[in-house]
Amino acid sequence: MRQLSADVQASKAGPGQFDMSGDGVRCERVGLTYPTRPPLRALDDVNFHIEPGQFVSLIGPSGCGKSTLLRIVAGILPATQGAVTIDGATPFEAREQRRFGFVFQDAVLLPWRSVRQNVELLGEIVNLPKAERTRRAGELLELVGLAGFGQLRPSELSGGMRQRVAIARALALDPRILLMDEPFAALDEFQRETLNVELLRIWTERRSIVMFVTHNIEEAIFLSDRVLVMTPPPGRIASVVDVDLPRPRDLQLRSEPEFLRLRRTLRDLLIR
Amino acid sequence: MISSSASERPAVQSSRNPDAAAASRGFRALLSDQWLRWVVVIGILVLWQIGTVVFEIPKFLIPSPIVIGQALWTYRAMLLTNTIPTVEEAAAGFILGNLIAVVLATWFVHVRTARQALYPLAIVIQSIPMVALAPVFVVAMGTGFSSKVAMTTLISFFPTLVNATRGLDAVERPLIELFQSVNASRRDIYVKLRFPNALPYIFLGLRVTATSSVIGAIIAEWVGAQEGLGFMVINSTYEFNAPMLWATLVVSSALVLCVFALVAVVERFVVPWQASAEMATGGKR
DSSP states (O other): OHHHHHHHTTTHHHHHHTOOSSEEEEEEEEEEEOOOOOOOOEEEEEEEEOOTTEEEEEEESSTHHHHHHHHHTTTTOSEEEEEEEEEBBBBHHHHHHOEEEESHHHOOOOEEEEEEHHHHHHHHHHTHHHHHHHHHHHHHHOOOOGGTTTTSSSGGOOOOHHHHHHHHTTTTTSSSEEEESSTTTTOHHHHHHHHHHHHHHHHSSSEEEEEEEESOOHHHHHHOSEEEEEEEESEEEEEEEOOOOOOOGGGGGSSHHHHHHHHHHHHHHHOO | OOOTTTTHHHHHHHHHHHHHHHHHHHHHHHHHHEEEEEEEEHHHHHHHHHHHHHHHHHHTOOOOOHHHHHHHHHTHHHHHHHHHHHHHHHHHHHHHHHHHHHHHHHHHHOOOOHHHHHHHHHHHHHHHHHHHHHHHHHHOOOOHHHHHHHHHHHHHHHHHHHHHHHHHHOHHHHHHHHHTTTTHHHHHHHHIIIIIHHHOOOOOOOHHHHHHHHHHHHHHHSSSSSSSHHHHHHHHHTHHHHHHHHHHHHHHHHHHHHHHHHHHHHHHHHHHHHHHHHHHHTTTO
């Protein structure tokens, strides 16, 4: 226990200096079969490798196992075939070392806690000292653009702001891997665009691996270094599309020829 | 730093204003409701008074409100000394029953087999009419304090068990996964997530059992006791003292209302996030 919280503190790198060591996320022949009758194959022979600091999107029709794959990487759901390694460790070990940050489609903030207390939640769970928790929460609220909103209750915020709080909460333990499960799917188009830009800004300040599940092609291209295209069940990775667009990116990018070309490529892959 | 985009900022204000509007609308509605209620209550009392005078109903059958009021004053000392044991019996059973319910619900949520084994049993116990159980307890445990507490405990137990179990269960799955993703213990998940989440549900149980524990105590006293409001009901019936009987009824229902109000006030303090959510939706219960 003591060793774990020491680990959390050790992984705290100052802004600007990123820990790019390690192997990243490696999925080798990962499959998941539910023992129903007949057996239900949710995932089949999934292979990929994400290097440290990469932003990767998983895209595919609903029900293709994108979210399931995210949970296998997080060590919440065990794979029935193959192996996932996180910097050489198993997902379960990585979870014990608190390497994951999780953002879901709904912000799922705790309504009895203020915005600030929600951001401090994970720090409480891993027994960070109070002063450290407060400091981190302050920094993170500023990072996500909610510096003055710490005392409000989640019910007083808009959907987009709640999702910002959820992002701040996910970053509270300085995760090596940020897992985002359709985080902006419930927002309207304007909020989604705003948060796409904000997420890239946050990511350049707090560099980590991001695995971003979405079913929005433009969002996937705009954000990612690479897009993994998944097929309907049993889910497997049909193709990998590298996005070689320069960073930093802004919304203008989406009318560039290269962006449009990638969009067409992805659409063809998904519709096929 | 630009703290928030233009597209999001108005949302805060607009989400606040309807809240305030709903709150004041709710308050006004409450006021007019209150007003209507008092008109009805006073109207009934006046009609009752007129009826007893016009039809010359003898006060040993149905006493008029004024006679009941006089009885309340005449028997005030006796009513007070008999209210205390009823309150004690109800409170002891209320606390004990709810405590057992919350502990058992906690066990149920963590140990599936415990729930499967005991939940049906709890439903069977609940299906026994409480009025029929009162004599059982009095015969088994005597006419003293303990048989009353057994009764009120049993009455307080079930509604809270059901609600607490539901509340502890009704946690959104992503939240559990969030806790798991940082390797939180089951204890953390319980203390920081399940229990606070269950509080509004538990209070639903507390509201119900607060009133029914008073009623349970009175029923148990009815069957056999040396003191208490239920004892006074029986006694005044035997003595054909209708004004005293009615005065006891008035005190009993006043007691139930007080207990209910007390729980509602405590709830506002303990579960403020729920109270504000209720206000915003105009009260969903």
